[in-house]
Amino acid sequence: MARLIRAEIYKLHKRSMTYILLLILVGLIALIMSISQAVALNSSTVTTVTNGVTSTQVVGGVAANVHFLHDAITSTIAMLGGLIGVVLAVVLIANGMGSEYGWNTSRPYLLCSESRAKVFTSKLIADAIFVVAGMIIGVIAVILRGGLFTAIRGFSWSLDSSLMSFTGHQLLNFVRAFYVILPYGLLAFLFTVLGKSTAAGIGFGIGASVLETIITGLLSIAHGWLAKIPNYLLSTNISKISSLAQSSGGVTINMGAGNSTAPSALHAFIVLAVYCVAFTAISFTIFRKRDVTG
Numbered sequence: 001m002a003r004l005i006r007a008e009i010y011k012l013h014k015r016s017m018t019y020i021l022l023l024i025l026v027g028l029i030a031l032i033m034s035i036s037q038a039v040a041l042n043s044s045t046v047t048t049v050t051n052g053v054t055s056t057q058v059v060g061g062v063a064a065n066v067h068f069l070h071d072a073i074t075s076t077i078a079m080l081g082g083l084i085g086v087v088l089a090v091v092l093i094a095n096g097m098g099s100e101y102g103w104n105t106s107r108p109y110l111l112c113s114e115s116r117a118k119v120f121t122s123k124l125i126a127d128a129i130f131v132v133a134g135m136i137i138g139v140i141a142v143i144l145r146g147g148l149f150t151a152i153r154g155f156s157w158s159l160d161s162s163l164m165s166f167t168g169h170q171l172l173n174f175v176r177a178f179y180v181i182l183p184y185g186l187l188a189f190l191f192t193v194l195g196k197s198t199a200a201g202i203g204f205g206i207g208a209s210v211l212e213t214i215i216t217g218l219l220s221i222a223h224g225w226l227a228k229i230p231n232y233l234l235s236t237n238i239s240k241i242s243s244l245a246q247s248s249g250g251v252t253i254n255m256g257a258g259n260s261t262a263p264s265a266l267h268a269f270i271v272l273a274v275y276c277v278a279f280t281a282i283s284f285t286i287f288r289k290r291d292v293t294g
Helices: 002-014 016-043 060-080 083-102 106-112 116-153 163-195 198-219 224-232 234-248 265-289
Strands: 045-050 053-058
Touching: 002 083, 002 116, 016 060, 016 083, 016 116, 060 083, 060 116, 060 163, 060 234, 083 106, 083 116, 083 163, 083 198, 106 116, 116 163, 116 265, 163 198, 163 234, 163 265, 198 224, 198 234, 224 234, 224 265, 234 265
Parallel strands: none
Antiparallel strands: 045 053
């Protein structure tokens, strides 16, 4: 199993799409950080009038604290667990599996493997490793960008006793962000295997998230049993788990529409787990039974 996992990691490591997606992620983070820092500088100013002369002074400590240690990191993790993170993860996973069919390497690979179950598992593990690695790189990028911003502006660091509590909250938010990416990633993997195509995985993976958000919005204004359907769809439960970041004072990016009868956190966790298990089971069944000798 370890050998297969290393092989899958090597293949993803050598594909140009992996680095293209990483550059897109880092570029988006840098752009958002730059805009946020510009807004912070303009909003974190103090205007004074001395002898009839008006002067405006930037309060550097406020800008540094807000955008280095708290809002920047929290917003980045929320973004990774939102639509941007889902789209990048779906493309990575679909491309990793779909290229096997596109290059016709799946047949000799499976024929030479001792077990399809091990091949299937190694692919999912390698995908998960790269998704987590991309999320970590994104967080590191925002920390480095915040540190550079603080150093250039000559602002002071503000590290107090709440840092450990903040770090704990963000680690939990990081896990939540990865968890809400899983269903759409596995859905993309399922349709890539079903359609034997990267386009099928990307199309259904991203299309499902957009279409479900529209359906959820329409059903949320309905009555009776129709109004309860969104509680068992992905977007509503993902929004519920993402909203838990608010308990740490973070900024959340909800993928679905609001609902006055939102499910509980436990309900959301269970529903997403059921979807993940179902998508994985269906994918494995198709992958195991498909004839590759013809």
